[in-house]
Amino acid sequence: MKRLAGFVMGQAPNDDSYIKMYEGAMFDVFSNETVYEAVYWNGEVGYRVERSKKNDPTCPTVTVIVPYELLFSEEVDILKRLKYNFLHMQPKDETYKSIYEGKMIATLVTSGGEPLEFPEEHAEPIYWENPGGIREGISYEYTQTHKLAKDCPTVKVRIPAEKLGNIPLPEHDEMTVYHAFSAQAAAAADFCLRAFGKKLAELNAALYNRSRPDKENGAYYFPKPGGEVLVRNGAYFAMCQPKYYENGGGISVYIRDGDQEKFKPVLCLCLTLQVQLPQKKHEKAMRMLCRDLPAAVEDFIRTFDAPGCAAAVALAEKQTAIREALHQSPFCAFIANGSILPRDSKTGGAMQDAIPFRAPEGTQITLAGVTGMGIRRGVTVITGGGYSGKSTVLDAIATGVYNHIAGDGRELCITDDTAVSIAAEDGRCVKNLNISPFIKWLPGGDPSDFSTVHASGSTSQAANIMEAVDSGSRLLLIDEDRSATNFMIRDKLMKALIRREPITPFTDRVRELAGRGVATILVIGGSGEYLAVADAVYMMDAYEMYDVTESAKELASAHGIVHEFPEAADWTAERVVLAEHFSSYPPDSGSERMEVSEMGYLVIGGEAVDLRGLGQLMTDGQRQSVGFILRYLMIREKEEGFSLSKRLETLMQTLEQEGLDTIYSSYFTSCGRFFDLPRKQDIIAVVHRMRQITYRK
Secondary structure, eight states: OHHHHHHHHTSOTTOOOOHHHHHOEEEETTTTEEEEOOEEEETTEEEEEEOSBTTBTTSOEEEEEOOHHHHSOTTTOOOHHHHHHHHTSOTTOOSOHHHHHTEEEEEEEOTTSOBOSOOEEEEOOEEEOOSSSTTTTOEEEEEOSOTTOTTSOEEEEEEEGGGGOOOOOOOOOSOSSOOTTSHHHHHHHHHHHHHHHHHHHHHHHHHOOTTSOHHHHOEEEOOOOOSEEOOBSSEEEEEEOOOOSEEOSTTEEEEETTHHHHOOOEEEEEEEEEEEOOTTOHHHHHHIIIIIHHHHHHHHHHTOOHHHHHHHHHHHHHHHHHHHHHHTSSEEEEEETTOOOSBOTTTSSBOTTOOOOOOOTTOEEEETTEEEEEEESSEEEEEESTTSSHHHHHHHHHHTTSEEOTTSSOTTEEEOTTOEEEOOOTTOOEEEEOOTTTBOOBTTBOGGGEEESSOOHHHHHHHHHHHHHHTTOSEEEEEGGGSOHHHHOOOHHHHHHOSSOOBOOGGGTHHHHHHTTOEEEEEOSSOOGGGGTOSEEEEEETTEEEEOHHHHHHHHHHTTOOOOOOOOOOOOOOOEEEGGGOOSSOTTOSSOOEEEOTTSEEEETTEEEEOTTOTTOOSHHHHHHHHHHHHHHHTTOOOSEEOHHHHHHHHHHHHHHHOGGGGOOTTOTTSOSOOBOOOHHHHHHHHHTOSSOEEEO
């Protein structure tokens, strides 16, 4: 571009005509004449400069000229063995069998290239970028998602982490799977997933045709996360084996003697997606896999925002520090000043123009250098008029069991990660559970060994609390609007009127739970009974919070609200699961069954489990994971009776070492492929809602 620069720099200071630039005069040594061509070249790319308007030379039109070969050269189709398989497929082949098999003819050779053994056939559906340049070391593994999705493979893209710049990740060794469950690794992977998702969205936009389905257009499917940062199989860091062979012609490869042993695993970013290949269009399918997807990966690497990723990791470290400080403190939840708690109904993110949260006077604390409101362990009541924001605060506390991305508004809302949201669930199943702390007697039944296939509002809420405490929860979150009234309160008038009442209301047990180390945060709008038992009372008014504990206590005393607490209860709820009916096989069937429906049900074996009451199972990926985790346990668990909690602890360790895909099975054709890690408390809650399994106390 020297010629263009010379024209512009050679103008007089007050000259805005740019005449020389538009003329493009240059001397042609072949014709020995001056020629005029306003096209300026930078290597093989040209830039044509023309006037946009006759009377305005200061706003030129620039046309960029890129040679076709640069856009569609053979160098872009560099997955050589994959491309070979496409070119040798039968025209009507819709099975893509050769891609999934990944056949290659391997020859062991000396360091000088002399063959040591006869060629052998190998099967390896991992295809590598050609050596040299930004793409070296990147691989693509193609597996069949399930038997009905031959034209929609699952693709695992592995990118050496060093290509992404200096991401501050924890120390690592030659493990099979990197520390994928750590907050830092999860945050870095989450950042990468969102960035890579934008590249795939651009590819989808180019393929989209609203008059045709994806099976005709082709499409790329990938996880679309919300504001939560979760461990996902869509993006994670793992130690992976590098390429150990050199490509030859066709599907021939050469392995140098000793190379398989000498290459050490390298830390890679692993990205999981699915690609819907267009029907009967092998050439387009080949472009999608051999050109467009690798080009998107290259663009992802070239434009990767390493400082932004480092900032995401730094935020995760800050969140971890707050969680650790919270765990060591007398507080069970923390909301940073400036947090945006209300949600936008369309995006699910922070609501624009919402009032930032501010800790009430006297509640302000600082954890890990962040200042905000600390909610002490014990009994906390959040009250206020209708539409004042009290349920929004409780929702922010409930979602605070997960980390959130920067800009979500709730990224510094941190909650004890064992917290469980409690609600009444009319119709849920309860089996062999002790609910005697809340139900003193039952007609023809034993509340210490309670079973029903259709629980009432009060018995279901009692069961939810007992199961949450047994699962290790240290914090219960309860909204009056989602609770059974007769379970939550019974004022002195009703106590005087109804002498024979089997229900011990939660007001009578909430302080006992606090003494056992189980805190409670309640949203109350219609009952003053809890004012007398609360350690702290906060009022929401026009989306701002105030500490009204003293005035609330005075009102309770003035109105004679006094609680006489019953004797201490037996809180034993531990049960062992009997394996006989804990199965992914429906009764009298030799075929497994599992599906997670869009209506919020997990269908597994002979069960249809309603998940809609489990608000902290927040994503489809978590619900899919729960199904596959239970199936994984079901096909392996043969003991007469086993502790579900202990089995889950062992499985979680396995998943951390081997990855979330450990639980996947391609047998189930209607299940999703993307997993988000659920909490142990939520998995246990799903099992307790199954109707056919049985327990032994």
